[in-house]
Amino acid sequence: MRKINLKSTEDTPQVEYHDGDNILRIIGRSLPEDAWAFYEPVIEWASVYSPASASSALVIELFLEYFNSSSGRYILELLSTLEKKGIDNVKVVWCAEKDDELMVEKGEEFSSLVDLPFEIKVA
């Protein structure tokens, strides 16, 4: 699978994927004005992802400090795209800081909207 390595900026998160550990990480702030422009290549990557070429299930690790509503929309689209790969092949790990009630709530909401194994980790 193609590698992804997008460095974080002041308003966009770090996004990385290496096929070695088969983890797609999205970490930081996601507040771009044009969220579609930022997430389109990631969603495109997800649509061509093939579980057949991986030795373990793909892990989507999300650790977002803040995200705006339009980013949320495309993160959901990303997860929905990966949902089609089968529940045995993809797992979501949603991380939040322990005092960040809203991010935990958001994780719960995402988990109810996609049919994928979903773990909420509070650090």
Add this chain to the structure above:
Amino acid sequence: MKDERLSVYSLFEENRDARLVFTYRGPFQDSLTERIIGISENTLENQGEMARANRKVSFLIVECFQNMLKHGENMINLDGSLGDRGLFGFHSFDSTFYINSINPIPLAEKARIKRLVDHVNALSREELKELYKEQIQTNSLSEKGGAGLGLIELARKSGQPIRYRFDDINETQSLFSNQILFKKDINEEEKNFVSKTRGSYDQMLKDGNLIFYKGDLSQKSILPLLNIVELNVSLSPQQRAMKKVGHILIEMLQNISRHTPEVDQRKEGVFLIGVSPFGIRIQSGNVISNSVIPTLKERLDEITGKSPVELKNLHRLKFKESINMKDKNSSGLGLIQVAKACNGRFIYDFKDLGKGESFFSFGVVV
């Protein structure tokens, strides 16, 4: 929420002719300096003549803010507990920039500070330079170190007299209010903000407001504001609630940014953060065209009077639907998300400004 009032319109009106207004009532810490400069730099960058003065203004802000950190103290309340630390802020017009600060000082220091400011104000540019050289070697004007030098530097770099006033607040303290002015166009009429800022401070104390901002709210200006709120989150004893403030503020400001027409590369709006008896208050406001009011009202009606559970369900439904929407960047989700995050505790108002425009105020309590 019925007792919560929207005050952003009156603050907008009061500061209508200013390009940028920022007032801050704490907490005060050195790590804030850089974040505050971020706000002024962004505004001045696009301000013609003032763009070239950007570095000088930043210097004045740093010097002024750090002077306040170094020499200010907390107010002592009647019961002996520590109270407010004062106010720091600025106003920017086409070719003038005003830096205003107010802080309690020991009453015993009042005469010395007054003498020092009067002395500095009476000197010519050359004399100030000489005094600076002399002081940097001996540093005799202030035992605390730096106070004299700071003031001399402020007077030198601004090239204008320092305006000030003292108001004794109790038996041991006085409130020192001062204004540093930077003028690019010598002919522009000078305003005196000392008394006005003093009035704003009293009002902020009375209303419990902590931050007020009027100016550009395009993406590049929202980020430095968020950085300030974030620092407040880390310093606040109410971390949980303050963290929520950051999330809601982004959504409210980006909504303004998205729906305000750009004039001179700016999207103007206001916001304030404060503490009300009901929780933490966030209010925002902006000028909108009357033509967008029906759509906006429709969206507001959709979320008004809903219980937290109903808002949660509505958000879930709209969120799911949004994936299939063709219009990639406008889904109306932002408003629902804000209403959900504050459990439906929001108020709004439209004020007709004439000429086909209105001022839209929106406030929440978390």
